[in-house]
Amino acid sequence: MRAIVYTGPNQMALDEQPIPEPAPGEVLVRVHAVGICGSDMHAYHGYDDRRPPPLVLGHEAAGIIASGPRAGERVAINPLVVDPECPVARAGRPHLSPTRAIISMPPRPGAFAEYVTIPERNILPVPDGLSMRDAALSEPVAVSWHAVRIGLERLGQPRPRVLVQGGGAIGVAAALVARHMGAEAIDLAEPHPGRRALLEHEAGITGFDPTSQDPGESAYDLVIDAVGAVATRQAASRLVRPGGVIVHVGLLPGQEGYDIRRITLQEITITGSYCYTPEDFAAALDALAQGALGALGWVEVRPFAGAVTAFAELDAGKVSAAKIVLDLAEL
Ligand SMILES: [Zn+2]
CATH class of the missing domain: 3.90.180.10 (Medium-chain alcohol dehydrogenases, catalytic domain)
Incomplete structure (x- = not known):
């Protein structure tokens, strides 16, 4: 073969x-x-x-x-x-x-x-x-499914404002999954204009360039970090609201970036997210089959x-x- x-x-x-x-x-x-x-x-x-x-x-x-x-x-x-x-x-x-x-x-x-x-x-x-x-x-979508699902479970709030950092497959799928799961508004932070354009026709998802635009402190209830870099951890620490949730999915090298003081004083929850359960995988495949994740x-x-x-x-x-x-x- x-x-x-x-x-x-x-x-x-x-x-x-x-x-x-x-x-x-x-x-x-x-x-x-x-x-x-x-x-x-x-x-x-x-x-x-x-x-x-x-x-x-x-x-x-x-x-x-x-x-x-x-x-x-x-x-x-x-x-x-x-x-x-x-x-x-x-x-x-x-x-x-x-x-x-x-x-x-x-x-x-x-x-x-x-x-x-x-x-x-x-x-x-x-x-x-x-x-x-x-x-x-179904595999990469299952990774995103798991990340968004556990983020929403830990947040415990209907119709949250969601930030997804990173317009690679995991980030793009996370934005689509968040919409499917009922997020109120979803922003996708991605510096590359070609990557931002990939979702511009998808209702409810707005791309922006995080190197030139700042949504402001506490702008989001839930942040999905699909990059995992110092800069995204720094941004997530500031952009999540008090009591909000950060889900760390990206695996770039390096560990710095979280503002531990703000995370402590504002009771922000950080969770890692790795792969998926078999139930997440089946749900991702089903969502794809239903056409629930856009074009x-x-x-x-x-x-x-x-x-x-x-x-x-x-x-x-x-x-x-x-x-x-x-x-x-x-x-
Ligand atoms: Zn993979």
Whole structure:
């Protein structure tokens, strides 16, 4: 099968590999669509110790079961593999289990390949009418779903004013999910005009340039930080209202930025947000199937053969789309 292998910092190569054998309890999936994630880019740069080369990256995939009794079923892949018997998983938070492992981290190769194996409990049927491209979005949308959901739960206030920082896929999807979940007004802080334009036709979501516009202290009830940089943490500390909530999703290097004094005096809640529960994943896939998240014009499809180029262009900042999905259907 063809696979894209990360061979060393800033290097990718299209390669031939044997088709993997599913272990007991696993299925073999012929990948039809797979998204490129910020964490794939992070690994590509050689910054992720959990992803040493040579390695097949990619964890945002949908495809068709290729063998066994369920052959032919269209499925989305939940790439977060967890021991279901772990006490943390049994308590309802499998994404926090010490056994958690995402495909594209050894020993599990990722989905930038024609075939991938995955435990059967990690696949979800793709509803009729939902394209493989959109089914592959269920993973990043699930990340956003989880972040917005836990933020709203901690806030406990209907119709909040929401700030989303960062117009990448997680930020864009978080803005759309916040609207779906009933936010009153949603602002998207993103310096890049091309990225801001991705949502300009979406009602209820307003983009602005945080480097030149200041919404003012206490402007928001809930802040979703989908960047995770010093500047966004500084801004979130000031822009959230007293008693408000900040959800930290982004994973850029560095730890500084929060105004701990204001956070203490104004009883601001900060929570991290990582991945999703299986319920979040299913809800994200369902919302995509219902068309509840808008026109998805922020997604660009490219042929699998163009993957190496796509990485280089993403690296060079030449891509306005918030998400590139690779199409493997015609291979
Ligand atoms: Zn991802």
